[in-house]
Amino acid sequence: MSSLDHSALHQLYSEHNSWLKGWLRVRLGNAADASDLAQDTFVRVMTARHDVPIREPRGYLSAIARSLLIDKSRRRTIEQAYLFALAQRPEPVEVSPEVRLSIIEMLISIDTLLDELGPRTREIFLAVQLEGLTYVAAAERFGVSVTTVKNHLIRAMTRCLLLVDA
Template identity: 40%
Template sequence: MSVAKFTLQQEIQALYSNHHGWLYAWLRKKLSCSYRAADLTQDIFVRLLCREEPILIQEPRAFLTTVAKRLLANHWRREQFERIYLEALAQAPQGLAPSPEERAILLETLLEIDRVLEGLPPLVKRTFLHAQLDGMSQAEIATELSISITTVKRYLLRACTQCYFGLALS
């Protein structure tokens, strides 16, 4: 084990020892659920352990709050996706409903697409999703979104580039 990795582990161990209880209480208050708070608290420290570079924290609680807020945003986005997905499944004919395994794979795929497209403007995302998920032509997308076909092409190129580089970094 390198000296840098050992130092990072010691730093995170001290952070865990000194601030785990505070972070757990903070998350429990935000989530109103002790189980989710415990899971997210552990997720935060696991993510920190996976880092390669030192953290060099001046204000530990401010740092942990920032990390926790990001994780909470991801958590709430995932819950929203699950709710929307389950509502869509409920409206599908009974014989076409996917198995629980297929549902889990589909949900993970949707979350991965959302993660890769994160940071793109909403109109660029909608253009991409209309093309990829709805199978709409560029002309149909242009009409639906009240934009030009040239803009549709530009948006699709931007979204595809984001997907390519987003998946390459995963």
């Protein structure tokens, strides 16, 4: 089966929605957020491919919900860091809600991209881009050749360009 049919989804929702909301309420401490995240979980279920029947629905639902909790936490951390950076500016900056949302979405995309690079590539990329290390200094810091630094930077910059194109 390529996706859950309507009756299977309805049955899954009917049998497990209350349980999932309770499970999320314990983790979030808030019934409204728990309801929202439970709904997002079922949307993910609805849009996911299911080649085999779901044998352990609660395990499956909690895995999806856990992933959404991590995404929510990560987003909150990024948003707080952005707001802190704005507050540290010498002159107040007024940003419209639309622009703010766009900036936060881009920061989340960059965070995801950096996470996907792998630890060594990410460390070298950040050292060169944020700390301003030269290729030679980065090679010395990480105990690799300048060619290796260049290769890591090519990998990282290629991913960045793909993000910009998307």
